[in-house]
Amino acid sequence: MPRHRKPTLNDIARESGSSIATVSRAMSQPELLQPQTLERIREVAARLGYVPNRRARALASGNSETIGVVVPTLNSPIFSSTLQEMQRSFAANGFQLLIASHEYDPASETAALAQLISHGVDGLVVVGAQRPQSSWALLEAAQVPLIQIWEGRSEHDRITVDNYQAGYLVARYLIDIGHRKFGVICGHLLNNDRQSARVEGIRAALEKEDLRLARTQISEQPLTISAGRAGCMTLLEMLPRPTAIIGTADLLAIGAMFEAQGRGIVVPDALSIAGIDNVDVAAHLSPSLTTVDIPAANIGAEAAALMLRRVRQGDTKPGTSISLPVTLVVRHSTARPSD
């Protein structure tokens, strides 16, 4: 069985008796051709099983119909639903996603960006704005539409959620129902502007009531359930013991809740726990988790829509800023403090 070389435009041209230019047009601008020519070419193309070579197309035309996305991790309920939605939108428009992750390591992110750029993506989607100058330099040099999601600087397009407000809302709510002693479990703040903003929002709400958020009231952790447990353990040793713990990501809050329950601390009677994200499982837990809804899927959809506009009409006047609303979702893991 001879290993048939893949058919090219040239093969079709030869077989169909037209020129390669005509065949090319049959593929990309069929309305320019006489119906019978088009028909003849299509027939041959189908017979040969022609599949266009997008690499060549990209090289010749300058567009690759390819978008690069760099996220901290694929393995997170939040990012993956953003990605899922983004992929859906892009695919529907004939664009492919090149996805990379960096596990919160700035150097890996730089490497991933360089790779994507050298692959010739038509656009880039990145999470947040905190990255070394060298990465920004790469992005500038790439001369390619850039969209920041979750957080972002105003010089470039961004689809954000108000992380600060998310923190503020949940803290404010807990204050309103009477809490004064807080513990916060958050992700590592270095290089993570989403987490930082959430913590700052909490801090602002507290300070408005002349409450402080001390270093010891904060436990920085990886963004996992186990880490949430660990963080909870630490905070419970605080004196006076907090009456409310906020996890700046649901996974952390969920972990904290499990840990508390494991120690026989009744949630919310003896300890209120709240999160941010509103992941699927939050509504189902017992008690169900009070949290702040973050429209993760929407971020993906909006980012894709904006990117498509940017890529199609190079009408690029960047700096569009879309901020999606976050909303407090009060459930049953929070209650008035008992004391």
Place this chain on the structure above:
Amino acid sequence: MPRHRKPTLNDIARESGSSIATVSRAMSQPELLQPQTLERIREVAARLGYVPNRRARALASGNSETIGVVVPTLNSPIFSSTLQEMQRSFAANGFQLLIASHEYDPASETAALAQLISHGVDGLVVVGAQRPQSSWALLEAAQVPLIQIWEGRSEHDRITVDNYQAGYLVARYLIDIGHRKFGVICGHLLNNDRQSARVEGIRAALEKEDLRLARTQISEQPLTISAGRAGCMTLLEMLPRPTAIIGTADLLAIGAMFEAQGRGIVVPDALSIAGIDNVDVAAHLSPSLTTVDIPAANIGAEAAALMLRRVRQGDTKPGTSISLPVTLVVRHSTARPSD
């Protein structure tokens, strides 16, 4: 600020007084050059901020250092951890991942495959073996290494887990501790060989004890927590009521457990519940979930390793089959039936 065109090999050649071929070699086979020439070229390249254009490289050399992956959904704890690990391995070897998802729709999968192939990926990773003949035809025609994960036909490379065995194990365990009346909540079986295999494993274990798995004992659902609740609701109306419910994915089992608890049915005293997957949260729930551990991340790592071998040495004698072990994890959501 003039929009500087990106520098090319040609620019470097001109600036450095060498030929374009020499510059090309400086990039890809530096050992062939005289040290001083190399030095001179590197200096110019650095000064101009040269970034190689992989599209052109791919076109000329035939390799794109790009791997296509098609999964049912990105938004699943299982697939996303496989992807995460796969991406890590590939990135470490200079390969980029083109990721597409199809939401369990065969036509979308075909479209995605066609896209990836036309993008000229060096290899393809797909989930399972169940797809229309037309998709298989595409894959054959692509002339590119193919690796199937989770399930797969023997004609092609595959990294699998024994889904059948996973189902068998959990059912066998429940039988051993005395259960006879079962309910099963599973994903849609059409076009999903992973889910089908798990159900068949359960059926086999039951039939070995002369128990049947009737149509009415099975509830097909989407793979979400809410769907698990719905499935549980249905099964609880069965007469006689099952003493054990198996979710063929942890999300389903977790949903079922929430539903049961919401109705005041104590797990495991009045109802045993078990899953398959061993997702993160399973260990932390109360009661913790009995399940079968599936090494999702490992699948990603093994798939990447095998693919790298295939792509590097075209030593392609496909048909490698690696089956990763699944292990029963007994926790506290299962117990002897009370009656």
Place this chain on the structure above:
DNA sequence: CCGTCATATGTAAACGCTTTCATATTCTCG
């Protein structure tokens, strides 16, 4: 001191497509 070979570099032809420009054909209308 010449032929032979290894080494370093250059030349030019691909790779498969898009796109500009030119050419051939047909249509329109005064």
Place this chain on the structure above:
DNA sequence: CGAGAATATGAAAGCGTTTACATATGACGG
């Protein structure tokens, strides 16, 4: 009926690399 416009097709020049082949240079043994 013929000038000019509109339409359909073709020829050929890229796009930025890689790579087979050619050439130039110097080393070396006889």
